Amino acid sequence: MIYILEDAINGILMGSIYGLTALGLTIIFGVLKVINFAHGSLLMVGMYVALWVVSFSGLHPYLALIVVVPVMYLFGYCLQDVIIKPIFKAEKDVREPITVIVVTTGIWYILDNLTLLIFGPQYRNLPDNPLKGKMLEIGDMMISVPKLWGFIAAVSTAAAVYWYFQKTRTGRAIRAxxxxxxxxxxxGINQYKIYNVAFGIGTATAGIAAVTLVPFYNIFPTVGVLFDIKGFIIVVLGGLGSMGGAILGGIIIGMIESIAPQFMTATWTEAIVYGLFLVVLFVKPSGLFGVKYDW
Amino acid sequence: MSFLEVNNIDVYYGDVQVIFNLSMKVEEGEVVSIIGSNGAGKSTLLKTISGLMHPAKGEILFEDSFVQSAPPEDMVERGVTQVPEGRRLFMLMSVKDNLIVGAYNSRAGRHMNATLEEVYALLPKLQEREDQLAITLSGGEQQMVAVGRGLMAKPKLLMLDEPSLGLAPILIKDIFQTVRKIADQGTTVLLVEQDVKHSLSLSDRGYVLEHGRIAMEGPANELLDDPHIKTAYLGL
Known part of the structure; x- marks a missing residue:
């Protein structure tokens, strides 16, 4: 029993990090109505940035946030402004601009392959960081310390973005x-500027997720793909555009992944995740926490 | 030079021409009505002035500068605010947040709290409902929010697109009284309406739009007495 509890807790912690990776996806979709297929690649870029910052400076991995968040914000802002905006303008009468989705797919391939070309295919990690392999012992339970940090980062990021959207001038404009x-x-709101800001915020949250992953995860050019697919499942599960839904959806996936192997072969967890995904789509297409509203 | 001047504009929806060589003007402090039946091009005219659409030919001048190719956010900054047809509130935001978003432009943003109090004084119902989501309000209340949101932008020219649409007669009276009050406080109002009687009786001047062209224009009371208008629009 104690092991199930331990797995549940670690599942919640890892799941909240999945949720954090999906948070930017849901923000970008909520505002631009565009499914950002490049989101996993943005996460990957964030991981490389964090890796370099930490290994060159030798500081605590989470101090990399000071660099990663603004860099990723600017990266997302410019990506939207330079590459996506012109297509948006050309298709401004289209309700769900499909060409933009094709373009984000293109960005995904370009980023992944560019990274492969420049940094090579090898797996990298942060060998001697203060969080690596640390465990917190509570009674008989072992709780992963870097995942606990990730959980705190995920919840505070979601809360901060939520506050920003509710209470600030730009946040209200984004919601409007x-x-x-x-x-x-x-x-009087310049919608294209709002898209830039929203894309920037979405990319910055991917950067935060990257920082939480770097202390215990391997970094390689296609690492984003793993989180991409999970991210899509999470945002649909939680409700497209719902930030709380993204975190909770992530936690559900994380718990399934960590508890299910207690009872069956680990490969079955994928099937359960996709099965749940289908059930939600059939029963509540707007997602578990989504609002049924037609934009 | 007039406050707002529209000179010989042609406007198209794709390939379909909706407005033909139309000219009109609004002087500062006036209340002007544009009346006409469905599909006459009234809403298109407002959308063209507010920058959502752009004329293929002709020019629009606001306070002596050319604005025919300005985007809507630019027009709001200059002081032209459109209250769109069908209210178009931000349905999942509270009434108060809807009003605050109305004051997004930098001119209005500085005076937001003062304007909010003015709007609440004019439309006290909104203060009672300020924490409710816009989607939960009745049609009349939603229209009040839409008008209040337009006022929050501190417009020099407030353009209202069919504010009476879909409202009960008693509420229509309310809306027109509110419009009159807004005009009395010094805001120039351009009103697009199908409710000819109400809108002309509170206006200074009127234009009659038929098939994308100005069919008649003149002082509102003269238009009200005109035999053509009486038969075509008032059913007398």
Whole structure:
């Protein structure tokens, strides 16, 4: 029994990190109505940035946030401004611009292959960081310390973004744009600038997720793909555009992945995850925590 | 020079021409009505002035500068605010947040709290409902929020697109009284309406739009007495 509890706790912790990787996906979808297929690659870029910052400076991995968050914000902001915005403008009368999805897929391939070309295919990690392999012992339970940090980072990031969206001028403008673009522009909101900011915020949260992963995860050019697919499942499970839903959806996936192997072969967990995904799509297509609202 | 001047514009929806060589003007402090039946091009005209659409030909001047190719956010910054047809509130945001978003432009942003109090004084119902989501309000209340949100932008020219649409007669009266109050406080109002009687009786001047062209124009009381308008729009 104690092992199931231990697995549940570690599953919640890892799941919250999955949720954090999906948070940016749900923000970008909520505002731009674009499924960002490059999100895993943005996470990968964030991991490389964090890796270099930490290995060159030798500081605590989480101090890399000071560099990673602004760098990733700017990266996302410029990516949207330079590459995605022109296509958006060309297709502004289309409700769900499909070309943009193709473009984000292109960005995914370019980023992954560029990284492969420059840094090579080898797995990298942070060998001697203060969080690596640390365990917290509570009675008989062993709780992973880097995942605990990740959990704290995930919850505080989601809370901070939520606060920003609720209480600030730009945050309200972002919400207004996500609900009705045309009406928002009649309020004097430049929708393309809002898209840049939203994409920047989404990318920055991917950067935060990258920092939480770097202390215990291997880093390689296609690492994003693993989180990409999970991210899509999580945001659909939690409800597209719902930030709390992303974190909770992540936690559900994390718990399934960690508890299920107690009872069956680990390969079955994937089947359970996808099965749950299908059931949710059939029963509640707007997701577990999504709001049924047509934009 | 007039406050707002529209000179010989042609406007298209894709390949379909909706407005033909149209000219009109609004002076500062006036209340002007644009009346006409469905599909006459009234909403298109407002959308063109507010920058959501752009004329293929002709020019629009606001306070003596050319604005025919300005985007909507630019027009709001200059002081032209459109309250769109069908209210278009941010349905999953609270009434108060809807109003605050209305004051997004930098001119209005500085005076947001003062304007909010003015709007609450004009439309006290909104203060009672400020924490409710816009989607939970009735049609009349939603229209009030839409008008209040437009006022939050501190417009010099407030354009209202069919504010009476889909409202009960008693609420229509309310809305027009509110519009009159707004005009009395010094805001220039451009009103697009199908409710000819109400809108003309609170306006200074009116334009009659038929098939994308100005069919008649003149002082509102003269239009109200005009035999053509009486038969075509008032059913008398």
């Amino acid at each position: 744009t996500s609900l009705d673009r045309e009406a928002a522009s009649l309020m």
